[in-house]
Every structure is written in C-alpha cells, then in structure tokens.
Amino acid sequence: MTAVRTVAVGELATDTCLPAGEGPFPTVLIRTPYDRTRHRAEARGWARRGFAAVVQDVRGRYASPGEWHPYAHEAADGTAAVRWIRQQPWSDGRLVAVGASYAAHCALVLALDVPGDARPDAVIAAVPALGLAETAREASGVERLLSRAGWWAAHGDRRDSDDSALNKALAEDPGLLAHLPLTALPERMGRALPSWAGLWRHHDRGRLVARAAHAGQPLLAVGGHHDHFTEETVALWRAWGGAPARLLLGPWGHSLTAAPWPDAGPAHRLELGELYVRWARRALTGDLAPGHHGALALGAAGLWLPANAEGQPRAHRTRLLHGSVFTADPARPVRSDDLTVPADGPPDRCLLVTPPSPRPLDLVGPSSVRLRATAHTPSADWVARLVALSPDGTAEPLAVGIVRRVEPTGQESTFTVELGRLARRLRAGTRLRLEIAGHHFPAHARNPHTGDDPMTAEHLLASRRQIDPDSVVLYLPVLPSPPAPTDPAEEILR
Numbered sequence: 033m034t035a036v037r038t039v040a041v042g043e044l045a046t047d048t049c050l051p052a053g054e055g056p057f058p059t060v061l062i063r064t065p066y067d068r069t070r071h072r073a074e075a076r077g078w079a080r081r082g083f084a085a086v087v088q089d090v091r092g093r094y095a096s097p098g099e100w101h102p103y104a105h106e107a108a109d110g111t112a113a114v115r116w117i118r119q120q121p122w123s124d125g126r127l128v129a130v131g132a133s134y135a136a137h138c139a140l141v142l143a144l145d146v147p148g149d150a151r152p153d154a155v156i157a158a159v160p161a162l163g164l165a166e167t168a169r170e171a172s173g174v175e176r177l178l179s180r181a182g183w184w185a186a187h188g189d190r191r192d193s194d195d196s197a198l199n200k201a202l203a204e205d206p207g208l209l210a211h212l213p214l215t216a217l218p219e220r221m222g223r224a225l226p227s228w229a230g231l232w233r234h235h236d237r238g239r240l241v242a243r244a245a246h247a248g249q250p251l252l253a254v255g256g257h258h259d260h261f262t263e264e265t266v267a268l269w270r271a272w273g274g275a276p277a278r279l280l281l282g283p284w285g286h287s288l289t290a291a292p293w294p295d296a297g298p299a300h301r302l303e304l305g306e307l308y309v310r311w312a313r314r315a316l317t318g319d320l321a322p323g324h325h326g327a328l329a330l331g332a333a334g335l336w337l338p339a340n341a342e343g344q345p346r347a348h349r350t351r352l353l354h355g356s357v358f359t360a361d362p363a364r365p366v367r368s369d370d371l372t373v374p375a376d377g378p379p380d381r382c383l384l385v386t387p388p389s390p391r392p393l394d395l396v397g398p399s400s401v402r403l404r405a406t407a408h409t410p411s412a413d414w415v416a417r418l419v420a421l422s423p424d425g426t427a428e429p430l431a432v433g434i435v436r437r438v439e440p441t442g443q444e445s446t447f448t449v450e451l452g453r454l455a456r457r458l459r460a461g462t463r464l465r466l467e468i469a470g471h472h473f474p475a476h477a478r479n480p481h482t483g484d485d486p487m488t489a490e491h492l493l494a495s496r497r498q499i500d501p502d503s504v505v506l507y508l509p510v511l512p513s514p515p516a517p518t519d520p521a522e523e524i525l526r
Contacts, residue, residue, distance in 0.1 A: 036072050038095075042112040045095035046088040049075040056124035058316055059084040059117050061152070062131055063110055063138040065093040065100070065187060074305070081309045084122055088113055090138065093191060100189065102227065103137065103164050110142045111150040118149075128154045128312045132254075133261075133286065136160035137240075140268075143251075144243040151249065154315035156308055158254040159286050162241065162264050164234040171263065171450075172435045174413060175232065175477035175486055177209060178368070179260055181217060189225050197221075209474045214487045232487040244271040250315040251277045252524065254304070256284030257331060257455050258293045266453065269324065269339075278311065278524045279326030279339040281455065294428065295331030295456060302520060311524055320526070327520035330394060333457035335517040342397035343509030348386050350466055352501035355379035360412070360470020360481070362492040368475035371419060371427050373467070381469035382499045386506070388423070393458040397509030399431055399451040401466065404503035406444045409481035409495040412437050415472040416449040418506070423461035430454065430464070434472055436479065446503065454509060466506060470495055 036049045047068050051057055060083045062071055068087040075085035091109055092100030110129075117123050129139035129152035136157040143155045161167050168180055185197040201221045202208050211220055215232070218225035241264070244251075251272045255265035262281070269279040282300050285291035289304055314320050326339030358379040360366075366381050373383060401416040414437060418430045431451035439445060471478050480489040 036075060041088065041116045042109065043097055044088050044091060044109060044113070046086060046113070047072065047075060049079045049085040050122055051079045051082050051084065055084070055122040057082060057084040057122055058126040058128065058312075059086055059123055060128050060130050060312070061113060061117065061139075062087045062135055063090055063106065063113065064088070064131065064135040065090045065102075066135070066193060067094045077305055078309065083128075083309070083312070086113070086117055100191065102134070102188070106138045107141045107145040110138055111146045114142060114146075114150040114152065126316050127152045128156060128316065130156040130308070132158035132288070134161050137162060140240055143247055143249050144240055154250045154312060156252045156254070156312065157268065158288060159256065159259050159261050160253070160265060160268060161261060162268070163237070163239060164231060165237040166261075166264055168231050168234060169237070170434060170476075171237065173235070174434045174436050176260065176475070177214070177477040178474045180231065181209060184225055184228050184231070185221060189227050212490045212492075214477060232485075241267050241271045244268055245273050247273040248275055250275045250320055252280070252308070252311050252315075253278070254280045254288065256282055256286065256288055256291070257329070257453070258283065258285045260286065263452060269326070272324070274322075276315070276320035276322055277324045278320075279324070279328070280520060280524055281326075281328040281339070283329050283331040283455075293331070296329070297332075297334040299334040299336070300329045307521060307524060310521070314525055325523050325526055327518055327523040328396070328455050330396065330515065331456040333394070335515070336520045337396065337515050338518050338523060341511070341515060343395060343511040345507045346510045348464070348506040348508055350384035350386055350501075350504050350506055353383040353385055355382040356501050357496070357498050358382055359494050360497055361494040362471060362478040362480055363494070365471030365473040365478050366415065366467070366469040368432075368472045371429065381467050382497070382501070384466045384468070384501065384504055385421075386464040386466075388461045388463050389458060391460050393462070393508070394511040394515060395454040395456050395458065395508050396511055396515070397453060399454050399509060400507045401433070401449045401451065401468070402446070402503070402505045402507065403449070403468065404444060404446045404500040405468075406442060406498040407437065407495055408442050408497070409493055410438065410441055410483045411479055411481055412495055412497070413470055413476070413479040414447070414449055415467075415469045416451060417467040417469070417472070418451060419465040419467070420458060421463040421465055422459060427465070430456065432472060434476055438483070464506070466504070468499060468504075470497060
C-alpha cells in the first residue's frame with residue numbers, strides 16, 4: 033500500500049502520497065476544509081497512477097492552525113503550498129489543482145488569483161463554489177437560505193464539521209428557519225456563528241468568472257444538472273480563456289455520481305476518478321485539442337450529448353387552472369420541499385398547465401417564463417416552478433427560477449423569470465405544470481414584502497398578486513430532431 037506522510041507546509045497540516053519509484057512525478061494538489069484524511073483513498077488512487085498527491089487542511093480547519101475565515105486566505109495559502117511542492121525532489125514541477133465544492137474554489141483561485149510561479153498547470157473543478165456571493169445568492173440576488181444554513185451550521189466558525197447539525201436543530205425546532213430575523217439563526221441554534229450575519233453583506237458575484245477569460249491552463253469543469261451551482265459551473269466553462277476547457281454535466285446532485293437523481297440511468301454511471309486521471313495526463317502533456325468541448329447527460333434518456341448541444345427556444349402557451357389573483361403570504365409560504373398544491377382555501381399561487389405532449393420532447397438548454405403581473409407591495413419575489421406530470425400521474429420537479437422586483441405598489445409590469453438549464457427527455461403524454469408564487473421556502477429566504485432586507489427583517493406583510501394568464505409564455509429549449517449521442521470520455525479527452 034502506498035504510504036501517506038503528514039508534514040506541515042506553512043504550518044498547515046498536509047498529507048503527501050508518492051508513487052512507487054524514484055520520480056520525479058507530476059503532482060495533484062487538493063486543499064480542503066472537509067478533513068484531508070477523508071481523501072487518503074483518493075490520494076492513493078492518484079499515486080497508483082503515477083501522480084504525487086498532496087492534500088492539505090485549509091487554515092483553521094481540522095489539524096491546520098489559525099482562524100477559519102471562508103474564502104479569505106486560499107490564494108496566499110495555496111501559493112505557499114504550490115511553491116513548496118515545486119521545491120521537493122519528488123516533484124517534476126507540473127501540478128494539477130483538483131477539488132470539489134469549496135475545494136474547487138481553492139483550485140480556481142490558484143489558477144486565477146496568484147503569481148505565475150504558483151499557478152497550476154491544469155485545473156479540475158467539480159461543483160465549484162465560486163465565492164461567498166455566488167453561494168449565498170441566486171444571480172437575481174435572492175438568498176439561498178436552506179443550503180447556506182446547512183453549510184454554515186455544519187462547517188462555519190468551527191475547526192471540525194458536523195454535517196447533521198442543521199437537521200438536528202430542525203428536529204428540535206421544525207420552525208427554526210421561520211423565526212425572524214434570520215441573522216439571529218445561530219442564537220436559536222445555541223452556537224456561535226459570528227460569520228453568519230456577514231455572509232449576507234456580500235453581493236459581488238462574478239469575480240472568478242470574469243478572471244477566467246484570461247486563464248492559461250486547461251480546465252475540466254464537472255457538475256450536476258440538479259446541483260445548486262450548475263449555472264456557475266457552466267458560466268465558468270464558457271468564460272474560460274484560450275486554454276482547452278472541458279465540461280461534464282450529469283443527472284446528479286452536489287455529490288455527483290454519489291447522488292444520482294431519478295432521471296439517471298446506467299449510461300450515466302461514470303468512473304469519475306479514472307476519467308480525471310486520464311484527462312490530467314493529457315492536459316499536462318499538451319494533448320488536449322483547443323477550444324470548449326464536453327458532454328452533458330440527457331436525463332431519462334440514457335445517453336450523452338456534446339456540451340454545446342442546445343435546443344431551439346419554443347414558446348408554449350399554458351392554460352389557467354386557478355389563481356390569477358392570489359396572496360403571497362410569508363407567514364404561509366409556498367414550500368420548496370412540497371409539490372402538493374392545496375385543493376381548498378384562497379389560492380397561494382397561480383397554477384397553469386400545458387396540454388399533454390403529443391410526442392417525446394428532448395429539452396436541452398436554458399428555459400424561462402415570460403409574464404405580465406402586479407404586486408401590491410413595494411418588494412416582491414416571483415417564483416416560477418416547472419413540474420412534469422407524467423401520464424401515470426407522478427409529479428417531478430424540473431426547474432425553478434426566482435427574481436426579486438422592487439417597483440411602485442400596484443404597477444403592472446412585464447418580466448422574465450429564468451428557470452435555468454434543462455437536459456431532460458419527457459415522455460409523450462407528459463403535461464407541464466407551471467406554478468407562479470411569491471415564495472420558495474425554505475430553499476430561499478422569504479421576502480417580507482416590506483422593502484426590508486429578508487435577512488434582517490422582523491415583520492412580514494402579505495402581498496396580493498395579479499397575473500394576466502394570457503401573457504404567460506413558457507419558453508423551452510426543444511431539440512428539433514432526435515439527438516446524435518456521444519461518448520463522454522471521448523469528448524472530455526479529445
């Protein structure tokens with residue numbers, strides 16, 4: 033078995049795992065806040081394939097000393113790690129920065145933010161957390177409450193992690209995320225989280241994506257259609273500069289192949305580790321073709337398409353079921369974790385439906401909803417949720433979009449809600465249910481409708497909404513003909 037040796041690099045706890053033989057070797061660097069010892073099997077896997085593997089606890093986490101300030105010190109500490117590696121007798125100087133989620137952020141700042149002598153020669157960034165603002169908010173500015181509360185409860189302001197912290201707190205107080213103000217969440221959980229309130233003051237999205245235009249190293253970006261960072265993953269790949277850029281998107285969640293969704297099939301079970309190794313070898317030897325290539329899975333179809341495949345936007349009219357006038361009440365919000373639509377009482381959303389599709393539909397690319405509507409409060413969130421209703425009666429969420437509108441009370445306006453990217457085959461006979469609501473809680477913080485910041489607000493106001501049902505148009509990216517499948521490994525390694 034390949035031995036793992038622990039050293040201190042700039043005082044930070046660092047594991048090294050070297051291949052058999054004298055070397056020198058190319059190196060893989062993983063910098064993580066999630067405990068470097070969890071990566072020992074991965075490090076040995078890289079070493080068996082001829083790469084030196086270096087895994088480091090970031091500052092203030094697990095065995096590394098210092099204070100833990102997410103996203104604050106990764107460029108400086110990563111620079112020190114790279115320079116140390118390149119000084120080692122077992123290093124041939126070539127280095128691949130690798131990581132998933134926060135560790136992907138650590139890899140990306142090395143490629144984009146540090147001096148030239150500390151930059152990696154290639155980057156593998158899986159489900160990348162691009163920064164505080166990107167993780168905390170949607171592109172529209174709406175707060176991602178549940179995912180951030182879960183992450184901060186598990187990892188924030190502590191040396192180790194408790195992945196079940198939020199679930200345990202919710203078991204004790206199911207209404208935990210409904211108490212106001214949301215910035216006082218740590219007090220209700222009974223633990224210190226001094227960085228929680230400051231998280232929500234960050235609005236500066238897009239810095240790493242903007243810098244990616246000048247990147248000089250090959251990139252492999254990996255994501256899931258059902259990951260909350262899908263849009264950021266695609267944006268990073270599209271923006272990457274003159275070096276080869278590859279994209280792999282599967283029907284997975286944030287844990288990738290470990291978290292397949294119901295639309296995943298046997299063809300989508302990839303061995304990502306082996307693919308990473310093969311890509312890294314080609315990246316370091318300059319054998320990747322220039323340009324942007326890759327593969328995306330077509331969910332519920334058991335095949336892969338080239339990453340640049342995209343359907344033509346096609347307008348779909350909808351029929352109103354009920355709720356052209358409804359009340360968005362933050363005291364009784366439409367929930368993100370429940371697809372049930374109340375059958376009685378005043379409507380809490382506008383509900384529309386398409387006719388059954390006469391044939392299978394392959395939807396690949398961005399989707400959106402255009403509508404004309406009115407809110408009778410100074411601030412209003414508009415949520416559009418698209419649900420597939422199969423011929424056998426099952427309901428499955430397809431996409432969600434949310435925008436925040438601040439305009440004069442009672443003023444009718446026309447606007448678009450972006451629903452994100454789809455990569456899904458729908459069976460013939462499938463109908464689409466479109467829900468337009470004022471909240472999507474607890475995935476997103478509730479807009480209090482008072483004009484106050486949702487994270488610091490202490491009072492809630494119900495919001496009367498009106499929608500012109502004849503104005504609602506659903507735009508779906510329909511492939512005009514049956515797609516030609518591709519091999520994901522061939523696309524990634526070309």
